[in-house]
Amino acid sequence: MAAVLDPSADKSGRKSGRSLAVAFAVMVALFAIAPFVAYPIFLMKALCFALFACAFNLLIGYVGLASFGHALFFGWASYVTAYAVKIWGLSPELAIVAGAATAAVLGLIVGSLAIRRQGIYFAMITLALSQMMYFFALQAKFTGGEDGIQGVPRGRLCGVFDLSNEMTMYVFVVVVVLAGFLLIYRIINSPFGEVLKAIRENEQRAISLGYAVDRYKLVAFVLSATLSGLAGSLKALVFQLASLTDVHWTMSGDVLLMTLLGGLGTVFGPVVGAFLVVAMQNYLAPFGQWVLVIQGAIFVVCVLAFRRGIVGEIARLLRVAL
Amino acid sequence: MFEIFGIPSQALFGQLLLGLINGSFYALLSLGLAVIFGMLNIINFAHGAQYMMGAFAAYLLLQHLGLNYWEALVIAPIVIGAIGIVIERLFLQHLRNLDPLYGLLLTFGLALIIEGLFRNAYGSSGQPYQVPPALQGGHNLGFMFLPNYRAWVIALSVVICFATWFAIERTRLGSYLRAATENPVLVRAFGINVPRMVTLTYGFGVALAALAGVMAAPIYNVSPQMGSDLIIVVFAVVVIGGMGSIMGAILTGFALGIVEGLTKVFYPEASNTVIFVIMAIVLLIRPAGLFGRRA
Numbered sequence: 001m002a003a004v005l006d007p008s009a010d011k012s013g014r015k016s017g018r019s020l021a022v023a024f025a026v027m028v029a030l031f032a033i034a035p036f037v038a039y040p041i042f043l044m045k046a047l048c049f050a051l052f053a054c055a056f057n058l059l060i061g062y063v064g065l066a067s068f069g070h071a072l073f074f075g076w077a078s079y080v081t082a083y084a085v086k087i088w089g090l091s092p093e094l095a096i097v098a099g100a101a102t103a104a105v106l107g108l109i110v111g112s113l114a115i116r117r118q119g120i121y122f123a124m125i126t127l128a129l130s131q132m133m134y135f136f137a138l139q140a141k142f143t144g145g146e147d148g149i150q151g152v153p154r155g156r157l158c159g160v161f162d163l164s165n166e167m168t169m170y171v172f173v174v175v176v177v178l179a180g181f182l183l184i185y186r187i188i189n190s191p192f193g194e195v196l197k198a199i200r201e202n203e204q205r206a207i208s209l210g211y212a213v214d215r216y217k218l219v220a221f222v223l224s225a226t227l228s229g230l231a232g233s234l235k236a237l238v239f240q241l242a243s244l245t246d247v248h249w250t251m252s253g254d255v256l257l258m259t260l261l262g263g264l265g266t267v268f269g270p271v272v273g274a275f276l277v278v279a280m281q282n283y284l285a286p287f288g289q290w291v292l293v294i295q296g297a298i299f300v301v302c303v304l305a306f307r308r309g310i311v312g313e314i315a316r317l318l319r320v321a322l
Numbered sequence: 323m324f325e326i327f328g329i330p331s332q333a334l335f336g337q338l339l340l341g342l343i344n345g346s347f348y349a350l351l352s353l354g355l356a357v358i359f360g361m362l363n364i365i366n367f368a369h370g371a372q373y374m375m376g377a378f379a380a381y382l383l384l385q386h387l388g389l390n391y392w393e394a395l396v397i398a399p400i401v402i403g404a405i406g407i408v409i410e411r412l413f414l415q416h417l418r419n420l421d422p423l424y425g426l427l428l429t430f431g432l433a434l435i436i437e438g439l440f441r442n443a444y445g446s447s448g449q450p451y452q453v454p455p456a457l458q459g460g461h462n463l464g465f466m467f468l469p470n471y472r473a474w475v476i477a478l479s480v481v482i483c484f485a486t487w488f489a490i491e492r493t494r495l496g497s498y499l500r501a502a503t504e505n506p507v508l509v510r511a512f513g514i515n516v517p518r519m520v521t522l523t524y525g526f527g528v529a530l531a532a533l534a535g536v537m538a539a540p541i542y543n544v545s546p547q548m549g550s551d552l553i554i555v556v557f558a559v560v561v562i563g564g565m566g567s568i569m570g571a572i573l574t575g576f577a578l579g580i581v582e583g584l585t586k587v588f589y590p591e592a593s594n595t596v597i598f599v600i601m602a603i604v605l606l607i608r609p610a611g612l613f614g615r616r617a
Contacts, residue, residue: 066423113602116609120365120422121561125605128558132598139591249554253430260427292438299431303424304416 016321023268023322031174040166041238044173046278048235051177053258053270054184055227060256061265062188063220064200065115068123068252069130070228072110073103075247076133077229082149082242083142092155092163096176096233103229104222106133111221115214118203130252137247148243152236163237173234180227185267187223196220228255257295260302263309268322272311334587335466341583342576343472343541346479347373349575350534351556352563353483356571357490358527360503361520364414364425370553371436372528375402376535377544378440381451391454391540398536399529406528410521433550440546448543475537482533483572490568499523558601564614574612 034043052074059065077099084095114125137143144150154163163169187193195216198206207213236242245251254277262273277295284291302309308316315322351369358366366372379398383389389397409432417425453471460469490496502509502516510516535549542548556575563574578597586593604612 066426113605116605117561120426123423123426124365124557124561125601127554128561128598128601131554131558132595135594139594249550253434256427256430289438289441292441293435294438296431296434296436296438299434300413300428303428303431304413307424 019318019320019322020267027268027271028178031178035167035170040170042278042282044170044238045235046275047173047177048231048238049255049258049278050271050274051180051234052228052231052255053262053274054181055224055231056255057259057264057266057270058184058187058227059220059224060259061269062193062200063196063217065217065221066120066123066256067114067126067221067224068249068256069110069114069126069128070225070255071247071249071251072126072130072133073106073225073228074232074235074251074255075137075242075244076106077103077232078236078242078246079137079143079149081233082152082236082240085155085237086149086152087142091159092157092237095155096230096237099233099236100226100229103232104226107222107225107229108218111218111225115217115221127249127252130247131249134244134247134249137244143242143244146244148241149236150241152240152242154237154240169238173238176230176234180230181271184227188267192216192219253295257299259309261298261309263312263315263322264307266309266311266315266322269309269311273309276310329587331465332467337583337587338580339466339468339472339583340586341580342476343579344582345576345579346476347534347538347552347575348556348559348579349483349572350479350530350537351552352559352571352575353486353568354527354530354534355556355560356563356565356568357486357530358524359565361499361523362410362414362425363422364417364429365422365557366524366527367426367429367553368409368432368436369429369527369531369556370549370551371433372402372406372531372549373535373538373552374440374546374549375405375436376532377451377539377542377548378444378535378546379532380536380539381449381544384451391536395533395536399533402532402535403525403529407521407525409528410524414524415517415521433553437546437550444546446546448545448548451539451544453540471540475541478537479534482530486530487568487572555597558597562597562601562604562611564611566611567613570611570613 031043031047052070056067056070059067079099080102081095081099084090084098085092090098110126110129113129114122117125138145154169156162157168157172161168161172163172188196195206195211198209198211199213199216203213232246235246258273258277259270260273261269261276262271263269280294281291284294306313311322351373355366355369358364358369376398379401380391380394383394383397384391413428413432414425417428457471457474460467460473462468488496490499498509498514499519502514502519506516538548559575559578560571562578563570565571578600581600582593582596585596592599608614
């Protein structure tokens, strides 16, 4: 996995810094133009998933841990946020904090269980635990079962900005997603992030160098879960809905597909992958179950021929880090 | 009629029987997963989809060719197993030198494709499949009513599980298999065609899943999503048992089915989640699984 995963090996630090800055500027510019070209609600959905995929990539791309259960954090955070706004009447910013905090606690529990095993066992454990929490969501009263929590009011941000205005909401979503994106970038380029990459490349060696590998993995897991929760909380406000779809295992599959398609272990890959997959789900929706078939086919093609993903391939062709 | 712990015996043994039935499927499927994992070092995410294909094969053979349950019991595993061999040749063999994670991703993609295709063709609602005439009805054992078909499912899966265990642990072919699991290069040096053995092993594992699917067809509805929910539980079973041992996979499967059945009697709300809770506890106490060896 290591050789495939690292298209951005930092050989020329300054050059990679410049290409990343350019790519970031392009991304921000696109976000600024986009609402005048496409539906804001579609863009906000894609942005939420972009943050979700970036958070997921922090784990699979930089620590080499493949979680099949990230829907758990995304979905439960969205439930808590929706409930906090609708029933407790909390302001949107506090509700989002509550959602992300819930995801952090769940991440701590699930993470400390899952890191006890490596490799594919890790994937199976996260999947099983998220399925367990799916059944809790199905049976618990406060989640509204099959109906979910509907008609969640968006409220006023900090009591000032009215989020029921689409453009205000859009700006808010962009700001939160960019903040999350930059935080993840900061994490992977910190000394902590370097240790994570060392664990991905050679766990035994990292252990022999004296790193408490399990503790690093757990912190990375909790960070990833928290940011996934942040994305889920935002999504609850955007759609004014929290439902079983968000906690179902297919959601974990979706985020995996976005990250794989965009490029595992690339900075911008998950964003590109998220926009592509959300767009595809949007346009192919009338064709019913063919979406499932096409998604499956993308998985197969990516694994067989395209393991760097779109951004990873572009980065390789241009010989820059993206 | 009598009562045990305040539960009528009919209800208790009825749920126990249901638990054993579920356990039979857990055992058959986790056995297949363990066999495939041993040889290919891949977790076959498509196992649930292949189980579903087995059930659909039985349904389609009956609808279109008029072939009955007994014929389907033989034909479906062969056909689906052959499809498995094609999948191994086309896709999985190219992943041999990669991280096992990619095998999981690829088979996950295959599972999505298969489920999507069947949903397109047959919708999401289930198709009924009749219990074969020879196995209709049942016996009243006094303390419970035992439907013949369910007794047959349990008996057949015990026989198949034991036969597989015997073939792998006690025969010459099985010893080749185990040797190739330990050290494929050395076994190849002895003139044994390991890649072919790998292909056939995958085909066999898939055939086991398809056989379980045929057996499940008269009990559960034949539906495109019947495999995907089951496979997640089977993953938990595999984590609990550890994939190091064939007998471990079988025993864990049956035992967890029974535990689930008992949970339905005493605390029904937890019956969906009890296996996952047990998994969490096992991870805390014995991280390598009950029968697993530390990697």
